[in-house]
Amino acid sequence: METNPVLTTSAPPRERRIRPPRSYESTAWRWMRYSAFLLIPLAWGHVIINDVLVGVHAIDLNLVATRWAFVGWRIYDAALLAFAFAHGMNGLRQVLNPNTWISTSRTRTSPSCFAASSRIAF
Numbered sequence: 390m391e392t393n394p395v396l397t398t399s400a401p402p403r404e405r406r407i408r409p410p411r412s413y414e415s416t417a418w419r420w421m422r423y424s425a426f427l428l429i430p431l432a433w434g435h436v437i438i439n440d441v442l443v444g445v446h447a448i449d450l451n452l453v454a455t456r457w458a459f460v461g462w463r464i465y466d467a468a469l470l471a472f473a474f475a476h477g478m479n480g481l482r483q484v485l486n487p488n489t490w491i492s493t494s495r496t497r498t499s500p501s502c503f504a505a506s507s508r509i510a511f
């Protein structure tokens with residue numbers, strides 16, 4: 390019986406990796422992934438601690454002052470705000486400019502958008 394060479398091939402499927410060219414847009418996209426990775430412990434930790442463990446009704450000025458006294462919590466909160474804000478701003482920019490990867494005129498406005506969001510964050 391004749392076998393179909395396409396269906397009976399024993400060669401493993403070849404992995405195809407696409408490397409986007411280094412550009413402002415590809416770096417911004419990569420940082421969306423990095424910040425998302427960091428936001429999992431930062432954002433979820435924030436919600437679990439404040440909404441589940443402490444409870445929103447137990448949050449008062451005293452609790453905020455107690456937390457603020459520890460430099461570790463300041464760093465945690467600053468990192469959460471900075472990464473969430475930068476991630477959100479850059480995501481919004483990508484949503485508003487769906488063809489950022491191919492556009493040249495938009496990449497000129499992107500750094501100023503990023504600089505403005507960084508300026509507000511810090």
Ligand code: HEM
Pocket residue numbers: 418421422425426428429432433473474476477478479480481483484
């Ligand atoms: C645990 C927290 C979060 C995780 C894991 C997460 C993850 C992600 C991932 C993986 C992407 C796609 C990136 C890409 O490949 O282009 C993304 C896009 C986006 N994220 Fe987040 N994110 C988180 C929190 C947030 C927050 C707090 C905001 C807003 C302040 C936000 C706003 C956005 C926006 C606007 C986009 C672009 C959506 C799009 O391209 O359609 N994210 N996020």
